[in-house]
Amino acid sequence: MTHLQEQHWEKLFAFLTIEGQSMYGIWTVYSPEMEVIKSSQGIRNLRPNADKTIITHTNHFPSPDGGTLEKQWQIEKETCNQPDGLLHPADPSKRGLALVDYGSSSWLPRKLESGRSFSVELFFKHKDWNTSIASIYTENGDLEKILHLREHLNSFPSSKTSEEITNLSGNWIGTKESITSDLKNSDAEEIREIILDPTNGKNDTFYLPDGVVVNIPRKLRVGEAFEIVAGKLVAENEYKRLTAKYDDSGAFRLLISEVFRLQD
Secondary structure, X not given: OOHHHHHHHHHHHOOOOOOOEEEEEEEEEEOOOOOEEEEEEEEEEEEEOOOOOEEEEEEEEEOOOOOEXXXXXXXXXXXXXXXXXXXXXXXXXXXXXXXXXXXXXXXXXXXXXXXXOEEEEEEEEEOOEEEEEEEEEOOOOEXXXXXXXXXXXXXXXXXXXXXXXXXXXXXXXXXXXXXXXXXXEOOOEEEOOOOOOOOOOOOEEEEEOOOEEEEEOOEOOOOOOEXXXXXXXXXXXXXXXXXXXXXXXXXXXXXXXXXXXXXX
C-alpha cells in the first residue's frame, strides 16, 4: 500500500474513536423544481475496530410504526483502500475522497457511462455538524433530484432551517486546494473573491435552505466535460465549497475544496 493511500485512509478515518460516531440526520429530497419530494430521519454510525483497519458503517432509518430499517457494511482497509480512493462495498463503482481531513469529502462515480444512473455526494463538516448534498441523475443523464442531508452529532437537528443565501457581501478571502483521481494533493492557493456561481452560468444554480448553494447541470452527456458544485455557509463568517470535475470522456479528474472566510 502506497504512502498516498495510507495518508488518505488517515484523512478519512483518523477522527474516529473506538466508541464510534453517530450522526443524526434529516434527509430531504428535492425535485429539480425545488419541490420537497420526501423528508425523513436517518442515523449514520461509523465504528472502527481497535487498529482502525475495519470500519463498520451502519445506517438506521426509523419508520413511523416504531420499527427501524438497518443497512450495514464493512469497510476493510486491505480491500477498500484503493489507489484511486475509498471503495464502498455498497457501490464499487464509486470512490470516497477526502481533502485535508474529513471536513471536506465526497462519494463520486469513477466515470459517467451511458445507460447508468449517476450521483455525486459532497460533504461539509463543521464542528458537530455535517451537511451532505447529493446530485442524482437518471440513466439518460437528466437531473432527477437533489438530496440535502443535515446531520448533527448524537442528536437530531431541529426541523427548522436557516434561510437561503443568494449573495454574500463583504470581503471574503478563500483558500483552494485539490486532489486528483490518483490521490495527489495540490498546494493551497489564495482566492481573493467569492462568486456563488463559479461556473458563470454554465450550470443551473439552486438555492437550498440552511445556506446551501448547488451549481449543477440539468443534463449530463457523455462526450461533454462537466462539473458538480455545492457550497455551504457553515458559519456566519465561513463558506465551504466542493467541485467535482469530469472530463469529456466522462472520467473523474479532480475534486476541489475552497474555504472562504469573511475578513474583519
